[in-house]
Amino acid sequence: MLLDFDKLGSWRWVLCAICVAMALFLLLPILFIVALSFGSSRWLIFPPPGWTLKWYGELFADPRWLGAALTSAKIGVIVMALSVALGLLASLALVRGKFRGRAVLRAFFLTPMVLPVVIVAVALYAAFLRLGLNGTLPGFVIAHLIVALPFAIITLTGALETFDPAIEDAAILCGASPWEARLRVTLPGIRHGVFSAAIFSFLISWDEVVLAIFMASPSLQTLPVKVWTTLRQDLTPVIAAASTLLVALTVILMIAAALIRKGKSE
Amino acid sequence: MTAPFLHINGIRKTYGDVVATDHVELTIAEGEFMTFLGPSGSGKSTTLYILAGFQDPTAGDIRLRGRSILQTPSHKRNIGMVFQRYTLFPHLSVGENVAFPLRVRRMGQAEVTEKVKRALKLVRLDGFEDRMPARMSGGQQQRVALARALVYDPPVLLMDEPLSALDKKLREEIQHEIRRIHQETGVTILYVTHDQEEALRLSDRIAIFNRGKIEQVGTGPELYAGPATHFVADFIGDSAFLAGELDGIAGDQAGLRFADGTRVAGIPLHGAGRQGQAAELMLRPERVELTLEPGPQGRSLPVVVEDMTFLGNNTTVSARTGWGAALTVRLNFGHPLSAGLTRGDRLHIRWSPEAAHAFVKG
Amino acid sequence: MPATTAPRLRGSGFGFALPAILLLLAFFVIPVAMLLTRSLTEPEPGLQNYITLLGSTTYAKIFFNTFFVAGVVTAITVLIAFPVAWTLAILPKGWAAVLFAVILLSMWTNLLARTYAWMVLLQQTGLINRMLMGLGLIDQPLQLTNNLVGVTIGMVYIMLPFMILPLLGVIQKIDPAILQAAALCGATKGQALRRVLVPLAAPGIASGALMVFVMSLGYYVTPSLLGGTANMMLAELIAQQVQSLVNWGMGGAAAFLLLVVTLGLYAVQLRFFERGEAG
Incomplete structure (x- = not known):
């Protein structure tokens, strides 16, 4: 009842x-x-x-806001591509591999997700101080990749597990080489998972703030860092304008994700 | 002497201590429909996967037209295969699925269109080119898979229980299609199934697999009439087995003695047996008759009727022998005995000489 | 005989995982390990960082804040999330989809944007204070930011989806026939809730609560924006030691404590889950 x-x-x-x-x-x-x-x-x-509309005017008039948004977008796209590529390879190994310790490896891949970000941030900050990567684009990309990769792997292993390997076998018997079969049959077969992983990875990088605070330099900062530093000074409505644009982007990506899911169920 | 078309030569496959197939030896003629029949885990699928190149044998060789194919990777073997599960590429239309083998062979568009059309016509799905696999029934999907496996004219077509996911009526319909396609194309087919009826309906010859070995190879009638082993006799046709011991061996005929001392005689004996050795009497129920009188030359047994079930075209009679073994006999509709039968009736079963076999145990 | 057929990958397939493994080793495992090592070697070798951290009242207050806020946030989210997840599981499809979309929207909206909203709403002249004064409930504006009240509200807001989603998963798996059986056995709704539904959902409640608790322990953004410097939590302490004080030893020691507590609680969760599934 x-x-x-x-x-x-x-x-x-x-x-x-x-x-x-x-x-x-x-x-x-x-x-x-x-x-x-x-x-x-x-x-x-x-x-x-x-x-x-003057807060939007102020927002767009300030080159630092635009610059930060552009940096965020650039990092997000690179992280998205790398996260999906590395995630796909890792998921192939986890789902189709035949070596011992796959469960342990899977747990290892997911640890950056369960550890508090601040620990990863402080540790990477120290490492990047030695490597001179703080305040650089590669530094941001690596940091965000570490936290985005677990989500990509979860999504992609899930998609691969529901894709029958016999379909790949069929492609191979049809005359496709193993790589050809993977690219022409498996990859399109799990494309919904790939799109989801891409959206997840981008959003994680785009919204990530703790790692970015540590990595940022005055000359290179992401949008969340710009919001953060501004917030700590005063609660200007310009942030409301920036936040509204961020909400709009979230809604668009959510609708895109929903459409992908709908396409999958059909 | 010319080399056989396809020669499976002493294939053995082990996983650690587990022997999946053991010295499988078989030759298949060009254009033959050969079925691997056996229970799950009997090694029939493993043999097929080795042919497909999905697994490498531990020992042995496979030669096609005299040349070993084991060193050729799967995608260059040019073998067709229809799988147990639906394996159409979900993102491609039916036409593109069938075209896939031709596209990876870099064939020209005109030829692709022509061949796809012909292949779809062969499986009676012409006009379905633009349909997506998800919008087709299981039977249609397997027919597309068949077209896809045949479109590049492979010399050998492997089929791994392709109909097991379909319901009975649809299965029979597609079995009929497969026979027709085999006749039309003349392709050599290796077909795996655990369904004896399917095997009998489709095949030129059947290889019975059990525990990684081939027990017997032959046409359906050969296997039915002359099972070489207890397993084959049990697997092909439904038979009754009565356990006893050998008593009086004369050439290839033997007598058997049962627990209560009842004797039968004149049974064809399979396998070498000694006097007193445990053996089984196999009876084909449709060749066994229920009668008031015992039969000639020891080819009958006294039984007590236990139960009758009317099933339309026949009445199935459950009976028990003198030492308590159960067996069933069918009486066709209108059989004179079927009307007056009651529980506890003491009658006899008797059989024609070719309907019984004796198998030595162990 | 294997159920699947093909050699999916040439060899074992381990090579495919190598790029990700190397990335994590170089930029996750080694940096974290080095940070933890520094807690034992800086400023000089020994355990003094840990002794200071565990011995002084300043740090004791930070630990108390951290665990207290995490505990309160967890309790409140459980109390809200259980009825919501329950309703979500049985609501007619359309309405459930709307509610679900609201939860996902809030979850995916930028964390800073959401925290900013609460900073504005909760400030002295903010909407909440003015509404409460307008209703005559209070005469003076309440202090709602720069203290643990603000942190708690902001954290509950952020953690709610993480509690609702696992709970929903568990409740959806419960067979409604079990509760029909409870009703036929004579249980009132209250008894059925207390004796059947809640116990059946308990594994979900426990795992969701653990997850929210652990996430709250290590949260950085919301506490530092809504809590102010006087009410520091553990994650802020780590950041502050490293960023402002350049005291890597203390920062590393605090990070190590947080890491131990986090992984320890996850281990508890894993064991709990195994038992839950076996039972």
């Missing part, structure tokens, strides 16, 4: 009320910053006394 919505009686209104309250709790802060970004009050009065 408790797992049948129609038979819950009065309880279901209590449950629904909790859900609505939680949905508002999750949603309102996001809508709130969207509203503030168009509000005219520098002191973030809500409801705003008037509406304006």
Whole structure:
């Protein structure tokens, strides 16, 4: 009875009320910053006394914001490509390999995901001080790759496990070499997983802030670092504008991911 | 002497201590439909995978037209295969699936179109070129897989239980198609199944696999009439087995004695046996008759009727021998005995000389 | 006989994993190991970093803050997430999809954007204070940021999806017939909830709670933005020791303690899960 919505009686209104309250709790802060970004009050009065686009104007007029966004995008795309490539190879080994200790290796690949980021950040910061990689693009890419790779591997091993290896065998008997079979049959067969892994990897890099704070230099910083440093000075509505754009990007990527899932189920 | 078309020569495959196949020896003629029949784990699929190049044998050789193919990697063996599971490439249309082997062979577009069309026509799926595999039934998918395996005219087609995922009616329909396609193309087919009916329906010859070895090779009627081993007799046709011991061997005929002292005689004996050795009497139920009187020359046994089940075209009678072994006999509809039969009736079963076999145990 | 057929990869396939393994070794395992080593060697060899860390009241307060906030955040998220996950599991499809989308949207929205929203909402002149004053519930604005209250609210907000999703997975796997059976046995709704549904969901609650607790222990961004310097937590301590004080020994020691607690709790979770599945 408790797992049948129609038979819950009065309880279901209590449950629904909790859900609505939680949905508002999750949603309102996001809508709130969207509203503030168009509000005219520098002191973030809500409801705003008037509406304006000037915070967006300030945002786009400042080359540092644009520069940071461009850096973030550049790092995100490189991380996405490397994470999918390394993740694919690693997943092939984990799913199709025949060596001992695959379970241990899988757990090893996932450890950067479970350790607090701040530990990885501090450790990499120290290593990069010696290697001279702090404040460089490769430094950012490596740092983000470390935390993005586990997510790519989870997604890709999941996709590979549901793809019947007999299909690859069939391609090989049809005359395709093993690599040809992988590229022309397996890869397109798990393309939904590949797209998801790519989106995940990009988003993780794009939103990552702790590693980036440590890696950043005055001349090279990502968008989250710019938000972070600005936030620590004051709560300017320009951040609301930047945040709104970030929310918009998230929504777009979520819709893209949903469409991919829909395409997969068809 | 010319080399056989396909020669599987003493193939042995072991995984550690486990022997998957043991000295499998078989020659197959060009255009023959050969079925590997056996229970799961009997080595029939392993033999097929070795042919496909998915596994390497521990010992032995496979020669096609006199040349060993073991050093050739799978994708260069030019062998066709239809798998047990659906293996159409999910992202390609039916037409592109069938075209795939031609595309990896860098064939020109005009020829590809022509050959794909012909292959699809062969499996009666012409006009399905643009359909996606996910939108087809299991039977249709396996027919596309068949077209894909035949489109490049391989000398040998391997089929690994291709119909096991389909329901009975559809299976029979496609079995019929496979026979027709075999006749039309003349391709040599090696077919793996654990379904004896399927094997009998399709094959020119059947190789019975058991525990990694071939027990017997022959046409369906040969295997049915003259099973070389207990296993073959048990696997082909449903038979009753009665355990006893050898009593009176004369040439290739033997007598058997059962637990309560009952004797039968004049049974063809398979395998070398000594007086008093444990053996089994095999009876084909459709060749056994229920009668009021014992048969001639010891070819009969007294039984007690235990139960009758009316099944439309026949009545199945469960009976028990004097020493308590159970067996069933079928009475065709309208058989004079079927009307008056009751539990506890004491009757006899008797059989024609070729319907019984004796197998030495062990 | 093997169930699968082909040699999927030439050789064992281990080579395919090598690029990822080398990357992690060079830029994850070795750097973390070196950091931990420095806790024992800097400024001079010995255990004094750990003695200082575990012996002084300043650091004791940081540990207390960290575990206290993580515990409170975990408790609150469990209390909210259980009814939500339960509803999500049985809600008609359309509504469930809407609720699910809200949860995913909040989860994937930029962490800083969400934290920024709470900084604005919770400040002295923020919407929450003004609403509470407008309703006449308080006369003076409450101090909601730069203290552990703000940290807790912000963390609950961030951790909720991580609690709801595993719980949903567990509840969805429970066969509704079991609860019908409980009702037929005469259990009231309250009894069925207490004696059947909650015990059946317990493995999910426990694993979700452990995950949220562990994540909260090592969280950096939200505590440092909403908590202020006076209410430091462990992750901030590590960052501060390294970045501002350039005290690698202390930073490494604090990182090591956090690492031990994190991995220890994950080990507990793994064992718990194995038992849960065997039982």
